[in-house]
Amino acid sequence: MAKKYIDVMDTTFRDGFQSVFGGRVLMDDFFPAVEAAKQAGITHFEFGGGARFQSLYFYLQENAFDMMDGFREIVGKDANLQILSRGINTVMLDTGSREMIDLFAKMFAKHGTSTVRNFDALNDVNNLMYSSECIKKYGMNHEVVVTMMDLPPGCQGAHDVAFYEKTLRNILDSGIDFDSVCFKDASGTANPHKVYETISMARKLLGEEVHLRLHTHETAGVSVASYLAALDAGANGIDLAASPVSGGTSQPDILTMLHATKGTNFNLGDLELNKVLKYEERLKECLAEYMIPPEATQVSPLIPFSPMPGGALTANTQMMRDAGDLERFEEVILAMKEVVERGGYGTSVTPVSQFYWQQAYANVMFGPWKQIAPGYGRMVLGYFGKTPVEADPEIIKLAGEKLKLEPTTENPLDIADRDENKSIAHWTKVLEDEGLETSEENIFIAASCDQKGIAFLKGEGPLMVRKGKNNCSGDKEMAGNYTVVVDGKQYSVQVAEGDADIQIAPVAQVTAVAEAATPSPVVAGEGSVHINSQTPGNVWKILVNPGDKVKEGDKIMILEAMKMEIDIAAPQDGVIASINVNVNDSVADGQLLATMD
Numbered sequence: 269m270a271k272k273y274i275d276v277m278d279t280t281f282r283d284g285f286q287s288v289f290g291g292r293v294l295m296d297d298f299f300p301a302v303e304a305a306k307q308a309g310i311t312h313f314e315f316g317g318g319a320r321f322q323s324l325y326f327y328l329q330e331n332a333f334d335m336m337d338g339f340r341e342i343v344g345k346d347a348n349l350q351i352l353s354r355g356i357n358t359v360m361l362d363t364g365s366r367e368m369i370d371l372f373a374k375m376f377a378k379h380g381t382s383t384v385r386n387f388d389a390l391n392d393v394n395n396l397m398y399s400s401e402c403i404k405k406y407g408m409n410h411e412v413v414v415t416m417m418d419l420p421p422g423c424q425g426a427h428d429v430a431f432y433e434k435t436l437r438n439i440l441d442s443g444i445d446f447d448s449v450c451f452k453d454a455s456g457t458a459n460p461h462k463v464y465e466t467i468s469m470a471r472k473l474l475g476e477e478v479h480l481r482l483h484t485h486e487t488a489g490v491s492v493a494s495y496l497a498a499l500d501a502g503a504n505g506i507d508l509a510a511s512p513v514s515g516g517t518s519q520p521d522i523l524t525m526l527h528a529t530k531g532t533n534f535n536l537g538d539l540e541l542n543k544v545l546k547y548e549e550r551l552k553e554c555l556a557e558y559m560i561p562p563e564a565t566q567v568s569p570l571i572p573f574s575p576m577p578g579g580a581l582t583a584n585t586q587m588m589r590d591a592g593d594l595e596r597f598e599e600v601i602l603a604m605k606e607v608v609e610r611g612g613y614g615t616s617v618t619p620v621s622q623f624y625w626q627q628a629y630a631n632v633m634f635g636p637w638k639q640i641a642p643g644y645g646r647m648v649l650g651y652f653g654k655t656p657v658e659a660d661p662e663i664i665k666l667a668g669e670k671l672k673l674e675p676t677t678e679n680p681l682d683i684a685d686r687d688e689n690k691s692i693a694h695w696t697k698v699l700e701d702e703g704l705e706t707s708e709e710n711i712f713i714a715a716s717c718d719q720k721g722i723a724f725l726k727g728e729g730p731l732m733v734r735k736g737k738n739n740c741s742g743d744k745e746m747a748g749n750y751t752v753v754v755d756g757k758q759y760s761v762q763v764a765e766g767d768a769d770i771q772i773a774p775v776a777q778v779t780a781v782a783e784a785a786t787p788s789p790v791v792a793g794e795g796s797v798h799i800n801s802q803t804p805g806n807v808w809k810i811l812v813n814p815g816d817k818v819k820e821g822d823k824i825m826i827l828e829a830m831k832m833e834i835d836i837a838a839p840q841d842g843v844i845a846s847i848n849v850n851v852n853d854s855v856a857d858g859q860l861l862a863t864m865d
Contacts, residue, residue: 288564416453454621650677827855
């Protein structure tokens with residue numbers, strides 16, 4: 269009797285890169301490995317979406333749509349190219365308007381996407397309905413998702429088999445059009461027994477004809493056991509990655525699962541060991557110059573206590589390296605447990621995982637619950653939909669006070685549609701004012717990446733990738749001026765061909781940051797009250813000018829740290845005497861930002 273065919277999606281070039289490098293891998297470096305994967309017989313790839321969309325504009329100065337087109341050209345028209353989408357957020361970190369969700373689907377269909385894996389981190393089925401309509405409207409396959417995790421020890425009220433069954437029944441009752449169903453465990457914390465019971469429940473509910481799959485990570489060390497449990501329970505597909513971006517924070521390795529299924533009745537995608545070995549050798553060559561963070565290769569015993577997705581973990585540690593406060597990583601991870609407990613049990617997957625991380629980071633850096641991260645606060649107040657259980661009433665009250673918002677049960681899409689800043693017309697005007705082409709691609713780039721998207725389109729964004737001087741493909745001209753970050757410090761680097769001199773110097777603004785780490789005495793013209801940063805970050809907005817009168821608690825500027833807005837408030841009533849930083853400056857912990865009298 270023939271073995272049961274199991275579809276294998278290769279996540280190397282999306283989730284693998286995100287989980288190991290925070291998404292920061294240049295297309296010309298990895299494209300030769302895509303060809304090798306094709307030669308190995310792989311036909312189903314995750315190739316874009318999720319955090320790999322924004323990271324290309326934020327850190328690599330590459331156009332994600334160009335990358336997608338190039339990927340499709342390599343693998344051919346018949347390959348199943350899949351992306352990850354966050355329901356009403358699509359590939360953005362905030363809720364999109366209906367017209368932006370429609371534009372998302374139109375652009376991703378145009379640029380080679382076959383299938384969209386579509387999830388909502390709160391498992392609020394209402395958040396999947398409109399995006400699913402748009403996905404099908406533009407001819408793509410819709411893979412609807414139930415998100416999973418294990419709750420921290422001692423917690424209960426959601427994320428058991430009964431909760432997942434209720435969510436799946438809600439999907440079926442809603443009439444959402446889908447082509448397949450995925451149970452997605454981004455943190456890798458769902459225990460194998462629960463996985464077996466959940467997939468068995470889903471198979472019984474869906475019948476034998478529906479394509480059913482599991483996605484997990486090795487972060488907590490149980491991914492292989494979970495995949496075997498899912499296959500035994502009736503799953504049709506699993507997600508795997510290739511070394512050196514497999515295991516650890518990523519998916520199990522293709523070779524590992526081929527070994528784990530020896531002697532079973534499962535045929536993993538007709539894949540052959542020798543061909544996969546050649547593919548992984550080529551991939552290793554392509555990534556040889558990239559720094560693999562040690563945390564990306566490890567199984568963490570802390571993750572079941574503080575569920576952090578593999579795809580977010582390394583992105584956050586990369587940002588902490590950039591900011592110079594990586595030594596506080598374990599403190600932040602441990603602080604997540606309370607944040608999850610009191611936040612309503614949304615699944616720890618982007619964007620909710622980032623809300624958890626931001627709030628835990630704020631609790632560590634500023635003191636417990638002294639600040640409310642905007643995303644976390646808006647989530648517990650209902651602005652992203654309904655949380656699986658009600659958040660802690662004390663936290664809801666605190667969030668309302670800090671953010672000056674009332675709790676809501678309104679449809680998040682209706683809220684987004686009223687926001688002019690989320691309209692196509694708004695971003696068309698922004699592009700026109702900047703003298704930039706108003707193509708649909710550019711409109712979506714600007715809307716989803718905001719000022720960093722505009723900086724990319726103007727050619728003004730930084731290149732922030734941790735790799736050596738050689739390019740895997742060997743055919744890309746690398747001479748020029750670059751801004752790079754090494755161990756949290758930013759440098760302006762001039763690269764020349766051959767034996768020419770290479771000039772390397774710290775960027776001026778970061779030199780100022782290093783000097784400002786030790787507060788300077790007040791000089792003539794400055795005020796008697798110092799306002800200092802409490803965390804490393806970047807200056808996003810300055811809201812006042814010298815001479816402005818302010819009241820205690822008024823915002824004078826906003827920093828950005830860990831994708832989070834940090835409000836800098838006046839400590840007392842008075843007059844602003846000096847502003848000691850500029851927009852886009854990097855600032856150190858304790859740096860002088862402004863003075864007042």
